[in-house]
Amino acid sequence: MLTIAVSKGRIYEEALPLLEDAGITPIDDPNKCRKLILQTNRDDVQLVIIRATDVPTFVEYGAADLGIAGKDVLLEHGAESLYEPLDLKIACCRLMTAAPMDAPDISGRIRVATKYVKTAQRYFASRGIQAEIIKLYGSMELAPLVGLADCIVDLVDTGNTLKANGLEPRDLIMNISSRLVVNKAAMKMKHQAIQSLLDQFEKTLAER
């Protein structure tokens, strides 16, 4: 039995065609039922639907053999204890800094609101900037408007949310896409099943 951990929402929607090409179709629709374990057309494959930030944890412990997680989540989690063999090139966006439109650059210590605490720390340290990181769980865009922070670090897709709140994207930290992650023990003990799935994904990706 292979268990694949996927998060609801954009990653799930964009992963479906990939899974379908690999011959895996979920029987239930997670948007319509409340089940957290989804059976598929294959007896030997099931999906678990969890929060995006929990995907590396589930796969690390072997609670799921495979998972689909954004590179942003993997960076923040620290994924040395996982294999991440494939870039699925789905749910693409950019991890960026953003600040109020026309705000001048701040010299010295800056305050940054983000949910990517470790990634932001590493990024500002590599730029030689002293940054005080404020951990938020959502609505990052609000922080500069109410004086909580000078800038934010967040995922940017279209940039519309930023614009609507009077912010503009500044520096690109990195391009983000979803990766296929694999539990180390599963890669060894369920090698054939996992390898054939990897090959299938790779084939589909090459054809795109």
Added chain:
Amino acid sequence: MQQKDSWLLPDGIDEILPEDAKHLECLRRKILDMFACWGYELVIPPFIDYLDSLLTGSGHDLELQTFKLTDQLSGEMLGVRADMTPQVARIDAHNLKYEWPTRLCYVGTILHTRGDALEKTRSPMQIGAELYGHAGKESDVEVIRLMLETLAITGLQNVHLDLGHVGIYRALSRQAGLTEAQETALFDALQRKAKPELQELVADLAIGDMLKAMFLKLPELNGGKETLDKARAVLSNADDNVKQALADLEAIAENLTTKYPSLPISFDLSELRGYHYHTGVVFAAFIPSVGREIARGGRYDNIGAIFGRARPATGFSADLKLLSVLSKEINQREQRARIFAPCSDDLALSEKIRELRAQGQVVIQQLSGPTGNAKDLGCTSILEKDNQNWVVRALA
């Protein structure tokens, strides 16, 4: 700390209660007895030691993992061991100095400053065996067999063996003339089998296409027996060290297959666990339902050089606490019969109790006052006076 929290243990520190302690101790004895039957002699290295000595030949990781304190007597930095292997290597190199292969084993608590990502414990009980002074395949096989026998004692089923060889990546890096920084960056990507990142890194290297292709193929070289054939084709342009490594792996796997026909063996040529430390064959054991290896080891030649003598070395270790937890469910606990003795100053009674205990029986003597009866104390029989003699009677 508030009074009401005084029972609280630090993060990652545990206490083991009677039932579990009994099982762990039983395992510990059985494993050490088995080591002794293979000719491995027990050594007991110190719990704290000079930091420099503890960190010999190890990477940055071990330094982060080591609790440090200052020696008030010498002003030197001391460390609490985070790994016993360098200590045992020192014993071999400095104290024993045998000219022939030396077999040593050890068990003891080690401390880690940070819990592992998976195992939250910061105080594992490391148990292991090391074989010094032999550089051939026979010693690799012996140590792997010792690991498998250890797992057999725990009763864990469906053990899976994974073999790798850090010499392959090392030889390729040397052939490509990588700088230390480049080697570390590639190592990081390989360790995660992160092919997309590896592609970016390799594209930036000023090395021939032939070498690039070999680096890019490394993360794919894992799986069953076919992996070695695939590796020979993919790495055909590598130097002789790589060819020797592949030949060694094959010979070791064949040898083990004849001894353990049902043991599943897989190969992973980009498995670089302990890369800074290991020099040759590395191996790990897995079982279903645990997302990581449960015992690991490999070759680490010449670590003793700093203590005055470079010797080939190989060994394995595991966390006894983890093995104990995993095997708890499988092993039916043998409950030893307990005998209840009344509270009495009768000399004949003390004599009888001493006799029974010398035979290995468990005798619990009642204390004065309300101290519980035979049933409360889990006793199944009782000592009673019959004419002038004390005899054991089964309780109804």
